[in-house]
Amino acid sequence: MIQNKPIHLQKYTTKVKEGIYQIVLPTPFPVGPVNVYLIEGEVLTLVDTGPKTEEAWEILLRGINEAGYQLKDIQQILITHHHIDHCGLLERVRKIAGAKTLGHPLLAKYIEKDQTFNHYRTHFFYEFSRECNVPPEYQHHYARQLEYMQSLMEPSQVDIKLAHRQQVPGLKEWEVLYTPGHSQDHLSIYRKRDGVFLGGDHIIEHISSNALIEPPFDPSNERPMTLVQYRTALEMCADEKIEIVFSGHGESVTNHRELIHNRLKSNWERTENIRNLLKDGPKTVYELTTLLFPTIFQKELDLTLSETMGHLDLLKLVHQVNVQKRDGISIYSIESNER
Ligand SMILES: [Zn+2]
Structure with missing residues (x-):
C-alpha cells in the first residue's frame, strides 16, 4: 500500500491527505494554535476559521493561497463547534467569500448572538x-467570561443545519457524526473510504477536552450531563474504523482506540x-x-x-x-x- 505522506507546501499549509489541507493558525488563547482544514470535494469547504485576530486572518489567507486557492473560492464553511478559537473569523470569511455556513442546529443560537x-x-x-x-x-x-468571548466574534448564522449520519452537502464522501460533550453543538466529519476523521476538539492527542457545563436548550429540560455525553461520544468513535484523526489542535492521531481507552481510564480515575x-x-x-x-x-x-x-x-x-x-x-x- 502506498503511504500518503503529508506534503509541506509552504509555511502554514500541509497537504495531510488526498484532498485535505491543514492550515495552522495562531490564537491568543492558552490552548495555542488551532488547525483549520480545506477540503476539496464537489464544493471547496473550509472546516473552522480560526479566531478573530488580524494575525490569524493574514495567515488564513496565506494558507489558502499556499493550497492553491483564494478566499473567494471557498463555497462553504463547516464549523465543528461554537468556541471562538474555531469560528471567530466565520462572518468575515462568509461575507467576503460569499460562502454558506454548515453546522449543528444548536450552533445557530451561539453564533447569532441572540x-x-x-x-x-x-x-x-x-x-x-x-x-x-x-x-x-x-x-x-x-x-x-461570556462577555469576553462575545467580544471576540461577530454575529453570524447557520445556513445549512446538519444531522447525525447525514452526508455532508457538497462533500459526498463525508459523513456527519454528532460528538457532543466538549460543547453541545460539537460535530465531527468522517470519510469512510480511507478512515479519515476530522475531530475538532473531540479527540485531541495532547489534551483531554473539557466537557463544559451548559444550560439545557429547552429550559424545561434538565441540564445535560456533559461528561457522560463526552464519554459516550468517545465510545461511539472507538467503534468506528478510523485510520487517522485530524484534530482542531495539535498532531494527528493514528491510534484512536488506544487514546480513547486511556482517556476514559484516566477520566474514571x-x-x-x-x-x-x-x-x-x-x-x-x-x-x-x-x-x-x-x-x-x-x-x-x-x-x-x-x-x-x-x-x-x-x-x-x-x-x-x-x-x-x-x-x-x-x-x-x-x-x-x-x-
Ligand atoms: Zn472547543
Missing part, C-alpha cells in the same frame, strides 16, 4: 455558581478521586473543586467547576453519591452504606 439566549445562559451560570456554592466574589466570573474525597464528609461542588485543583481553580473557575460537576454527574448516575439541596446549594455525600 440576546434572549445570552441572558438565559448568563442567568443559568449565575444560578449554577450559587448551586455549587461559589463565593460571591467569584460569582460574576461566568458573566465576565478522577471520578474515583472525587468519591474518595467525599469519604471524609459531605462537600459542595466548589469545595471539591478547590481540593482537586488548588493551584488553578481561581484562574480557570469555569473549566474546573465543569470538570468536578461532570464527575459528580457520573457518580450520581451510577448511584455512588447522594445530593441534597440546602438553601439552593447542592451538597454531595457518599451513599451511606459506602462509608
Whole structure:
C-alpha cells in the first residue's frame, strides 16, 4: 500500500491527505494554535476559521493561497463547534467569500448572538455558581467570561443545519457524526473510504477536552450531563474504523482506540478521586473543586467547576453519591452504606 505522506507546501499549509489541507493558525488563547482544514470535494469547504485576530486572518489567507486557492473560492464553511478559537473569523470569511455556513442546529443560537439566549445562559451560570456554592466574589466570573468571548466574534448564522449520519452537502464522501460533550453543538466529519476523521476538539492527542457545563436548550429540560455525553461520544468513535484523526489542535492521531481507552481510564480515575474525597464528609461542588485543583481553580473557575460537576454527574448516575439541596446549594455525600 502506498503511504500518503503529508506534503509541506509552504509555511502554514500541509497537504495531510488526498484532498485535505491543514492550515495552522495562531490564537491568543492558552490552548495555542488551532488547525483549520480545506477540503476539496464537489464544493471547496473550509472546516473552522480560526479566531478573530488580524494575525490569524493574514495567515488564513496565506494558507489558502499556499493550497492553491483564494478566499473567494471557498463555497462553504463547516464549523465543528461554537468556541471562538474555531469560528471567530466565520462572518468575515462568509461575507467576503460569499460562502454558506454548515453546522449543528444548536450552533445557530451561539453564533447569532441572540440576546434572549445570552441572558438565559448568563442567568443559568449565575444560578449554577450559587448551586455549587461559589463565593460571591467569584460569582460574576461566568458573566465576565461570556462577555469576553462575545467580544471576540461577530454575529453570524447557520445556513445549512446538519444531522447525525447525514452526508455532508457538497462533500459526498463525508459523513456527519454528532460528538457532543466538549460543547453541545460539537460535530465531527468522517470519510469512510480511507478512515479519515476530522475531530475538532473531540479527540485531541495532547489534551483531554473539557466537557463544559451548559444550560439545557429547552429550559424545561434538565441540564445535560456533559461528561457522560463526552464519554459516550468517545465510545461511539472507538467503534468506528478510523485510520487517522485530524484534530482542531495539535498532531494527528493514528491510534484512536488506544487514546480513547486511556482517556476514559484516566477520566474514571478522577471520578474515583472525587468519591474518595467525599469519604471524609459531605462537600459542595466548589469545595471539591478547590481540593482537586488548588493551584488553578481561581484562574480557570469555569473549566474546573465543569470538570468536578461532570464527575459528580457520573457518580450520581451510577448511584455512588447522594445530593441534597440546602438553601439552593447542592451538597454531595457518599451513599451511606459506602462509608
Ligand atoms: Zn472547543
